[in-house]
Amino acid sequence: MNEIEQQLWDYIDGNLNGLAKKAIEEKIESDPEIKSQYEDLLNLNSVFAGLDLDEPSMSFARNVMESVALEPAPVAMKTQVDKKIIYGIGGFFMISLLALFGYVLYNSNISLPKFDLDANLNFNLNKYITPTVLYSFLFVDLVIGLVFLDQFLRKKMYK
Known part of the structure; x- marks a missing residue:
């Protein structure tokens, strides 16, 4: 990720202060390539916002703990010298x-x-x-x- 792309992401997320925000807005308005990149990142951000996160089932933790409990406990190995x-x-x-x-x-x-x-x-x-x-x-x-x-x-x- 290059520096301008990082600045664009910070601008989209609202993490920039007033001076940096004005500078990036000027770059977006003056450079068509940066404007195109900004619009692509804005579209990508909206797609990410629309995604639903998958959640594990309610009994996931219980099932994992039960399967761990069924495993035999590890036995300490005793080394024996030949x-x-x-x-x-x-x-x-x-x-x-x-x-x-x-x-x-x-x-x-x-x-x-x-x-x-x-x-x-x-x-x-x-x-x-x-x-x-x-x-x-x-x-x-x-x-x-x-x-x-x-x-x-x-x-x-x-x-």
Whole structure:
């Protein structure tokens, strides 16, 4: 809807003040295109005024409420964690721990001369445990802790 059409609708509805009303009247009288548009909008307004609005039947609200009452109440779904997921997460951490242990053993110089245990575990831990690794480990632990806390609180609520 353009600006002149909006002004014409406001003029037809009587929403304009005195100055704007005079300006639009002058435009209607001076411009034949605007006058034609004004007459079309006036005819459309009279058609709209002649229409009857359909009303719902008297028992419409009652029928709707009865049909809603007949619907079964929704049941809260209980989520259940599959045991395969738990075993998968546990397996992942076990494999990670075993890999870390194997890496430590691989990088350590263990020699057993004459059954004398001389374990030389000299490797630079600061090289492998950086702040990024530490923050990542703590973040994963935090997420896992929140998941377990959520499960714990849900069990408390439903018991």
